Amino acid sequence: MKNFPHIFFIFFVILTISGCLSPIALNRAVELYDQAAIRSESRQLLTNIARAQHHEPLHFTRVSNIAATFNFSVNAGATPALTGESGGLLAPIFGGGVSENPTFSIDPIASEEFTKRLLTPFSQHKLTLLLRQHFDIDLLLRMMAQEVYLHRSEQQNTAHDTAVHEKRGHQRRLHRGAKTFPGATASGFPEQTKTDEFFPGFQLTKEQEHRMRYRQRTHQQQAAYHNNPSDRPGYEMFRRIVLHLSAIQDQKQLFAEPLTFERSWEISDSGISAEGLFQAIEKDFTVNHDQEKNTYILSKQLPGPILITNYDPNILCCEERAEIYNLVNPWIENDVAFDIRPDYPGGEWPIRGAFRLRSFHTILNFLGHALGEQAEYYVEKDPRTPPIARNENPSHTLGLIVANELPDGINLSVQSHGKYYAVDTTEANAHWNLNAFQLLYILYRLTVTDAKSLGLPITIAK
Template identity: 50%
Template sequence: MKSILHKWLLRLVQGMLILSMTGCISPLALNRAVLAYDDAITDAISQQLMINIVRARYRQPVHFTGVSNIAATFNFQANAGAMPALGGLAGASILPVFGGSITENPTISIVPIEGEDFTKRLLTPFTQNKLTLLLRQRFDVDMLLRMMAQEVRLLHEARENGAYRNSPAAKNGYEMFRRIVLHLSAIQDHNQLFAEPLPLVNTWTIPAGPVKPEGFLALQKEFTVHHNAQDNTYVLRKQVAGPIVITNYDPDILSEEEREKLQQLVGDWNSSDIAFDIRAGHYGGEWPMTGVFRLRSFHSILGFLGKALGDELGYYVEKDPRTPPILNDENPNLTMEFIVADTSPADADFSIRWNSRYYAVNTTGPHARWNRDAFQLLFLLFQMTVTDIPRVGVPSITIAK
């Protein structure tokens, strides 16, 4: 009886141990695999961004590849047994023996990101909505505009070519551009920078005679309706969102006349332009100005950053005397600083090799945080550019392990 009970208890313990072992191993292996694949994909995108900056520097075609699908199959096996304990009397002492194995069979599909749709997105300038979305993530407006804007136009100032270019090769234009974005950055540091759609009111006048009662009720759902008894007309008013404007004041404080005047000043706005209006009487108003930034495409951003690897290095530009203090005096010479070396940089987050030289983002020194944030911004801009990677129906490379 004791022998039967002993065997039953032994099997119960073995079964519980096997179940607990497989139950613990499978989630652990899955978590590690998911994180490992995620790290690998993130690193691959980061290195592609870096290598395309280098390609742009040497006027080579830029190209991206994406992972469209990862399918990993896990096989968990466990076994258990028993054997006489070493040195014990036969049958008097039992030593349990447990074993297990895990096998992983991943299949990874790699797809080139190309085609007319992606090329259009690559060459189309970013819209003002995307810039303001990033502004609301607390990116520095100085960093955003230095990377995303190709020029600025001041509307109250006569200039032969009409714009100040964000290019170190255009010295006078570049320095004015840098001073303007530094001024906006100082206002942002004081939490007094607004980037909101300009609230506008559209007005229509229609004769009251043809309007039936049911039509009048329908109008009231969409418009503010005012009846003008003098000429028997209805005046319809509807508030609409106008262009996004960067200001040093809340746009809601403007009267309708001031809003209309500002809209006329900005003119027929383009979705890839973003206006700004800095007024006296508010923080940063010591340098009042109104103008428009013209945004770049992602392809143009890669070209701009690539030029920093050549002869068009950015350089230090002092802020305008009318600009308030800038937080921590942050004013890097370069939009993003790179390391170029004959050996892989030891302290870099990652590096790529191109024609026997290594390239990396400089993540050491006084501007390490700025450079990391700038690369994160570039990463997000790339994600805003690519479409969903097709999973079927396109040529792909499938790697099965």
């Protein structure tokens, strides 16, 4: 009985140690599985860039669930010591074990899900979400934008633009000359305001007719510049525009805010109860009564598209908002409009237009082709662009190393098509390249954000 307290203390220590091991194992498992998941997805991105370089199909899988079961077992006992008949000592016996049973769920991204996640262009709201994370707009647009549409009236000072529009104007004149009709004017439209020229057999209101003419005029006054190195004039203009926006961002004078527009309707007050009208629409509309006209004026604030500007959009008056609304209406979810005005930072080059965003699949193809037949190259900023912080203007959107042997200091790489592929962290643009790959990974996560389970559930069984 004298040894009983010692035996009890030993059992207490064993149970305490086993209880402490469980949290340690849990923390270690979470860290290891998290690191393994990130590394697997990063290698998958590099592998698909290599596939895109060789024009091979892209393929993605995701780890939708990781479950690990840990079993901790501890046993203890006592046995008589080998002292013969000369003593009554007890010798303790200790034992224990740990086992781990991980289970992974891997799902391929295919069929309709492939179309939804990888082939659908990014929305303008995801671009602004990333701008809030302090990504450089130059990097964002070089990776996410397919092309830019520039309003002609804002870029007549470049020789290339003038030549392009003279050629397009000549083609329009030839087209109109081959297809004339009585009553045509120098503008190419008939003098009468009939709507048959737009939709034969349909009668449009004056407002609809005005909107159609405005869209036609806007379409004739804009030019598209592709973010594609094989189109040298378009690629260089695209690069200069995003560099101009980046310089404004460096001055902390770049705004990316959703516009709001006010629309009004007039309805007759005859037969309408004011009390009933207010109860029906007071949450959505502002109601004013015009006693002279005997009408109610209903006003409502409508959300509009995201607009990138060098001024605070809240200073715009109603007429200016209406002008921008006509410019971007009907606006597309994957278009991002911009309006750089004089007398504000970066106003030395006033430009107006819209960027068209692309899909994640197109981004990977762009990065892969940049390693081969559509290699990116250095483009100098426009002379009217303000200085850029640190003169940061890399030639490649994402600098990659493709070599038979990897240089020292490379932490992440894959081997594909007999070569090593890795993010270039050996040159002066290492910081840019790391940010670019981080952005690529975030875009991938935004693409597969609604996977069945993105957590790492771990159950502990003792």
